[in-house]
Amino acid sequence: MSGFRVHLLYFAWLRERIGCGEEEIEVPAEIRTLGALSAWLAARGPGYASAFAAGKSVRAAINQSFAGPEAAIGPGDEVAFFPPVTGG
Amino acid sequence: MSGFRVHLLYFAWLRERIGCGEEEIEVPAEIRTLGALSAWLAARGPGYASAFAAGKSVRAAINQSFAGPEAAIGPGDEVAFFPPVTGG
Amino acid sequence: MFAIRVQEAPFDVGAEFAALTAGRADIGGIGCFVGTVRGDVGGRALAAMTLEHYPAMTERALAAIAAEAEGRWELLGGTIIHRVGCLLPAAPIVLVLAAARHREAALAATGFLIDWLKTKAPFWKKESFADGGEVWVEARAADEAAAARW
Amino acid sequence: MFAIRVQEAPFDVGAEFAALTAGRADIGGIGCFVGTVRGDVGGRALAAMTLEHYPAMTERALAAIAAEAEGRWELLGGTIIHRVGCLLPAAPIVLVLAAARHREAALAATGFLIDWLKTKAPFWKKESFADGGEVWVEARAADEAAAARW
Numbered sequence: 001m002s003g004f005r006v007h008l009l010y011f012a013w014l015r016e017r018i019g020c021g022e023e024e025i026e027v028p029a030e031i032r033t034l035g036a037l038s039a040w041l042a043a044r045g046p047g048y049a050s051a052f053a054a055g056k057s058v059r060a061a062i063n064q065s066f067a068g069p070e071a072a073i074g075p076g077d078e079v080a081f082f083p084p085v086t087g088g
Numbered sequence: 089m090s091g092f093r094v095h096l097l098y099f100a101w102l103r104e105r106i107g108c109g110e111e112e113i114e115v116p117a118e119i120r121t122l123g124a125l126s127a128w129l130a131a132r133g134p135g136y137a138s139a140f141a142a143g144k145s146v147r148a149a150i151n152q153s154f155a156g157p158e159a160a161i162g163p164g165d166e167v168a169f170f171p172p173v174t175g176g
Numbered sequence: 177m178f179a180i181r182v183q184e185a186p187f188d189v190g191a192e193f194a195a196l197t198a199g200r201a202d203i204g205g206i207g208c209f210v211g212t213v214r215g216d217v218g219g220r221a222l223a224a225m226t227l228e229h230y231p232a233m234t235e236r237a238l239a240a241i242a243a244e245a246e247g248r249w250e251l252l253g254g255t256i257i258h259r260v261g262c263l264l265p266a267a268p269i270v271l272v273l274a275a276a277r278h279r280e281a282a283l284a285a286t287g288f289l290i291d292w293l294k295t296k297a298p299f300w301k302k303e304s305f306a307d308g309g310e311v312w313v314e315a316r317a318a319d320e321a322a323a324a325r326w
Numbered sequence: 327m328f329a330i331r332v333q334e335a336p337f338d339v340g341a342e343f344a345a346l347t348a349g350r351a352d353i354g355g356i357g358c359f360v361g362t363v364r365g366d367v368g369g370r371a372l373a374a375m376t377l378e379h380y381p382a383m384t385e386r387a388l389a390a391i392a393a394e395a396e397g398r399w400e401l402l403g404g405t406i407i408h409r410v411g412c413l414l415p416a417a418p419i420v421l422v423l424a425a426a427r428h429r430e431a432a433l434a435a436t437g438f439l440i441d442w443l444k445t446k447a448p449f450w451k452k453e454s455f456a457d458g459g460e461v462w463v464e465a466r467a468a469d470e471a472a473a474a475r476w
Contacts, residue, residue: 012378012450013462061448064383080380080448084465087377087408087449088361088420088440099230100300101312149298152233168230168298172315175227175258175299176211176270176290176429190340193360201365201415208358209433210343215351265351279440280472283359287433322430 003028004075006037010051011082014058017051027073034060035069037079051081059084091116092163094125098139099170102146105139115161122148123157125167139169147172178242178254182234184261187271192255196273203252205279207286209272215265221306227260227269230298234258237297245274245289248326249281256289258299288326295323328392328404332384334411337421342405346423353402355429357436359422365415371456377410377419380448384408387447395424395439398476399431406439408449438476445473 003026015021031037038060042052052058060067061080073079091114103109119125126148130140140146148155149168161167179195181187189210197203213225238256245251255273263269270293274285301313329345331337339360347353363375388406395401405423413419420443424435451463 086451086463087447088444174301174313175297176294189343193339203362204364206360210356212353214354283437
């Protein structure tokens with residue numbers, strides 16, 4: 001079973017820990033949710049591990065809308081990971 | 089027993105009904121409170137009667153501070169009568 | 177720490193913001209309210225609004241309201257400007273600014289100041305309608321209730 | 327009916343008031359909040375604050391917040407401007423304006439907009455201190471609580 005491609009974005013200290021702000025990657029087909037994607041990314045290397053170790057304080061958006069760990073992901077999605085927002 | 093002089097000011101529709109905005113008058117000595125002064129003024133003529141007939145919707149200040157009908161008045165006081173305020 | 181003015185002339189909101197905040201790196205938020213003359217009252221076209229006040233008392237009353245706000249919130253400064261005289265529809269009537277370290281105090285003080293201004297400062301509004309009628313604005317029970325909640 | 331902008335450049339509060347209210351005799355009150363960069367954090371001197379955002383998402387998120395405000399109050403217009411990039415102490419960060427017939431709606435919407443902006447729009451602040459340290463600002467539980475009360 002082949003995987004699918006997603007476009008990933010990282011902001012603030014997640015971007016700094018991972019070392020890049022944006023990447024296009026191939027995800028295994030069995031990754032169906034945001035939570036599964038986070039766990040899979042955390043295993044990609046020490047920068048990712050450090051970024052996703054923060055667990056609950058990592059937030060995400062799918063296709064520019066805030067989404068929780070149960071949200072479904074699929075081919076071509078833009079998925080962004082970031083800390084809780086602090087604008088205003 | 090001689091009376092005492094007070095400086096009176098009228099604002100908004102009280103001024104219009106009484107026909108003047110400001111006057112210096114001699115008040116009988118037995119007038120000791122704002123309430124007594126209002127009642128005495130109401131008897132001075134039809135303009136005053138019309139102005140003070142509004143009763144509860146007439147407010148007042150003694151020497152530039154809001155005051156109620158029980159407040160004491162005395163020689164030289166500046167007493168202002170006006171409707172409830174509507175600024176802002 | 178409050179700038180307080182009663183004037184016939186219009187005010188410049190941007191200039192008042194600048195005057196309040198110039199060189200102030202301790203301020204984190206500024207709340208502001210501007211009240212303006214609406215061009216109709218229940219559909220009846222307004223020609224002008226005239227604001228009368230009690231000059232000897234007004235600035236004292238405004239200073240007392242500002243002092244009350246400063247006692248309730250940690251403010252870093254503020255501004256109250258209230259216009260008097262004849263104002264046309266869309267004209268600004270009143271400006272309130274309140275600066276603080278955090279937005280909670282700035283916004284609460286702004287709401288407090290305008291609510292108290294409406295019920296505790298000696299101003300009276302007369303509406304002159306396009307049909308020639310004139311009406312002294314009556315105090316609203318809702319304004320008393322708004323002032324009383326603080 | 328909201329003007330929404332995300333920009334590096336400063337904004338002019340007076341010009342934004344004028345743009346919102348020009349020729350509008352239906353407006354009775356305008357609420358406003360301006361957030362600024364404080365020059366210290368718990369006594370530690372700040373050199374600058376950097377605001378990062380998620381460009382593809384930001385304007386959409388701001389439009390959603392404005393739409394929510396318009397659904398809750400009868401607004402006659404409003405403005406949201408949020409700056410990004412490197413900002414020095416005392417610099418303005420964010421401007422919110424809300425216009426309505428009466429002050430209650432204008433002030434409530436102003437408070438709502440800034441509370442929701444703080445918790446529902448994709449901006450992140452990094453503080454750079456004069457001592458060389460850098461810290462990403464942490465979300466405050468108080469901000470979540472403020473946003474949740476609406």
